[in-house]
């Protein structure tokens with residue numbers, strides 16, 4: 146029997162029971178579509194989150210006061226409190242040849258007011274390097290100028306929301322904004338930045354770091370952002386940072402250095418595992434669809450006993466009958482799988498149109514995997530019914546027994 | 547052509563053996579026209595199934611065209627059925643979702659014949675059997691006589707050497723029954739070995755060679771050996 150004839154015969158048989166065939170197709174299609182959609186969601190989330198972190202700036206190192214114990218190491222010695230990070234610590238980091246620039250960060254909140262309008266804002270104290278490190282763009286005016294770091298001019302840069310809420314349609318540049326009990330002249334306004342890992346840059350007012358230390362009456366830094374010269378330098382830059390700080394803190398390595406790379410790599414792994422798990426769970430529905438195929442084929446075999454008996458009388462061997470019924474199962478699962486692929490991709494496309502922020506994209510391995518598992522399930526579960534058909538006794542089958 | 551030697555066939559029914567065939571010996575020459583008559587349950591169908599290699603005897607030996615086919619594998623038996631044997635059943639056994647033409651084409655398709663050759667042969671046999679106008683009809687759109695003629699066309703289209711017909715007129719009225727028998731006899735005239743099982747003495751008596759069966763045994767009526 147020719148392959149095309151086997152296919153045609155199987156197709157005709159499936160069309161003979163349209164409702165049953167469509168139900169099986171639907172089950173398989175839903176399974177494959179589920180795998181495609183869920184893995185696309187997982188991948189989308191992965192790209193979204195790692196993208197957010199990547200947008201923090203390239204080659205970024207974040208230096209926090211206090212030693213993180215999550216990396217293991219010695220338990221903290223009782224009574225030891227981590228030393229604060231100071232401006233001197235921050236600028237000392239520039240001694241490392243692998244560090245391009247350093248932005249000390251002081252963080253606090255204060256009421257901001259202009260004329261009669263007032264609101265609570267997050268105040269960031271930093272230097273001109275902050276703009277470069279965080280890739281900030283300005284809508285109006287200038288960012289903090291390059292200056293002697295310890296000078297504390299009363300100038301500020303406003304986040305987009307702060308500007309809109311304090312000034313409305315009026316001109317902000319050159320105006321004096323009150324933060325706590327001090328006044329600062331507005332020299333620039335940021336473009337809208339959106340949420341960026343725990344900090345809404347639209348809600349901030351940025352002032353020189355020394356001004357912020359004076360405002361909050363504290364010399365300690367919230368953290369230090371440093372930028373390595375190249376991507377390859379990140380690891381050795383982190384080592385340099387630890388070395389410099391240990392030197393300055395009398396042998397105590399009491400800072401935590403987070404490299405952006407490490408964060409992204411960790412998140413990447415977490416989300417990949419998540420995608421895999423979700424895809425695997427969805428793949429169970431493919432196995433269910435396979436079992437459904439088995440069921441439907443078993444019913445079909447018992448309903449078509451006389452036909453099977455006839456085929457045998459006409460000289461079809463058991464092996465040929467097995468191939469014919471296996472082809473039906475394969476056709477069901479393959480068609481269903483491709484239908485599901487289409488549905489899933491349509492769903493992904495729709496999702497992308499509706500939520501362009503989330504870069505939904507099913508990973509290629511999920512597409513291939515869903516098709517393979519679907520087809521495999523159909524074939525594996527098709528074997529039993531096909532064997533049963535092949536092993537029917539022709540005389541009994543012809544009698545419908 | 548066909549030689550059976552002491553063929554026995556037992557069925558187990560609830561632990562009790564039922565002897566459907568009790569040592570049947572029979573020789574059928576090429577081109578013979580043989581009728582097997584007898585009451586229901588006497589073993590006619592069982593004998594026909596064994597001759598057609600659809601069933602295996604419990605004991606005895608069987609030569610077909612000079613070859614001992616008693617112990618052949620399922621696959622070898624299927625091949626012989628495909629090449630040498632045509633069946634016609636009382637219940638027609640047409641595939642309900644296939645048209646008359648497709649039903650006739652089925653054994654050629656199983657043979658792996660190229661489509662053009664299949665169409666040619668199906669068309670000519672449809673015309674020869676007066677079924678050309680029915681080619682695209684499904685079995686449930688055909689009369690009983692037409693269905694059986696389609697079934698005979700399906701059995702004959704592969705040009706087998708032996709045609710085995712089990713009560714082919716059992717479900718037909720007299721007129722269509724006669725048409726069917728005449729068609730089978732025409733095939734016999736063309737050289738096919740025809741074995742006809744029937745319990746209608748009038749039809750059975752038309753055969754050159756007539757056998758009677760009782761309780762799984764052939765009676766020496768005619769040329770039983």
Ligand SMILES: Nc1ncnc2c1ncn2[C@@H]1O[C@H](COP(=O)(O)OP(=O)(O)O)[C@@H](O)[C@H]1O
Pocket residue numbers: 557558559564565566584585586587588589590591592593
């Ligand atoms: N599959 C079977 N299982 C048990 N008994 C059977 C089976 N097939 C046939 N028989 C028995 O064998 C005997 C002969 O049956 P069969 O050849 O069909 O007779 P006929 O065709 O002459 O009516 C009957 O007694 C029948 O009950």
Ligand SMILES: [Mg+2]
Pocket residue numbers: 590591592
């Ligand atoms: Mg019978």
